[in-house]
């Protein structure tokens with residue numbers, strides 16, 4: 001089922017995700033719905049907060065983006081990221097690393113707004129899937145960026161918090177309107 005994506009101004013976006021202690025039918029259904037919702041919206045990632053549920057759950061799929069490469073390593077061995085999509089990550093721990101780099105980001109909770117955001121170029125991820133199996137890997141490129149963006153959501157942090165002040169100032173009017181319309 002496709003769920004409604006909440007927009008900036010909705011309080012769920014500032015809520016910290018609760019750790020998922022047990023995977024029950026409602027968590028499984030939420031994950032399936034989030035995959036469907038992300039695909040329908042042509043997004044590369046979606047956090048539970050964005051469908052109004054403050055849980056530590058995110059889905060990511062970079063396979064629809066062809067012009068922004070990513071690399072992925074499992075146990076130190078490089079693997080094809082496309083063979084691991086979509087990712088369903090519960091309680092992810094993320095350790096960013098590497099050089100900082102700027103890249104364009106959008107967010108399904110901020111329609112039509114994109115901005116250059118500086119983030120570390122790599123990320124180490126330690127999570128579990130719906131079966132409780134560990135999902136542990138390192139990555140770079142778009143995948144590392146998408147994961148940092150989504151794990152931020154799980155802690156109530158939004159990409160506008162990561163914008164430099166000039167970029168954010170340029171968006172003030174649009175952000176105010178969005179917030180007013182969704183609070």
Ligand SMILES: [Zn+2]
Nearest residue numbers: 106107108109
């Ligand atoms: Zn987002």
